[in-house]
Amino acid sequence: MLNQRWGKIQKYVNKFSGCFASRTARNESGKTEQDKIADAKRMFEVQEKTRFTLDHAWILLRHQPKWIQIVQELDSKTNNYIDIDEDMNTCGNNSRPPGRKAEKRKLKESTDQLV
Template sequence: MTSYWDRITDYYNENRKTPSERTKNSLQHRWSDIQKDTARFCGFYAEIERKRESGKSEDDKVKDALQMYQGLVKSVFKFIHCWLILRYEHKWQAHLIDMSTPNDKEHSETLQATEVQAVEAMKDKTLPPKISRPIGRDKAKRMKTSNTASNSTAFLQVLQNMRSDRQAYEERVEQATDATEGAISARSERKLAIQEQQLRLQERLVTLQEEREENLVMSLDLDKMTPWAKDFYLMKQKEIVTRKTTQHASNNEE
């Protein structure tokens, strides 16, 4: 028979919006985190409600509870959407009762003082305080209906803050990307300039080499050469003179 968590795992993977699947252990661990953090937030919200501060709206109470959570737990409450779903559910309230009710061993009169202190020291100070028995199903439905608008407002405010943070992060990433691209472009331009300079230098060296060879040909004493060598170098000298004359004329025209 397929277990409860096996069915949850199959349902999640069939309806997931991400490319990778998640295992049963991964989903159980995720739900455990949601339970623990949401229970903490419930405790903080209950503490805010017990203060009964005048003029405080539902949104104000949610914001105060979020600030209390961040101040005591030292992290942002990430499951506000889960809390909005769970807060009036009968099973969730029963779960909070079970979490906040100490077991018999902790309240046994036979415990020694040192054992009591050890148990108290091990308690998580950020978990919610003891919560009264959950309200009835009908009353919970009425409260859920009457607070829909305020809950939606609080949820939208949290989503707006999350979008603003995300937008600011994306802007920082875009600025960093632009700066990186600018640095890469500058390096590429410098590299291209160096390559062009090296090419001009190589062209200059080739030109100097050609001029040395031409000067050597022009300085030869043709009278001391054999007739065929004399004819060859005489032709070379004429080519050099013709080319130089053409280049000089072209430069004067420019």
């Protein structure tokens, strides 16, 4: 029974942690941590169609090293990180297209040659 209960706690606290992380990542000015927690609770309620009632568990778990490690492992399994340097090298032509002024100058030179 304890394993089942822990599974439910872990599932809901993980989902709430994700909501809180997304609200924290927005870095909205003037918002306190309590405001971010309230926003995360609203976001959780919209997503899960139920209120988050495991505040006590989240408060105990959120700064524990073992919990942080579990969350990082889950993030590494679910997120596919893109190597920007690798993608930049595979993009064929890296030169910038001509700007508006350059296009106008080129058009004017070609019309001057026709006249």
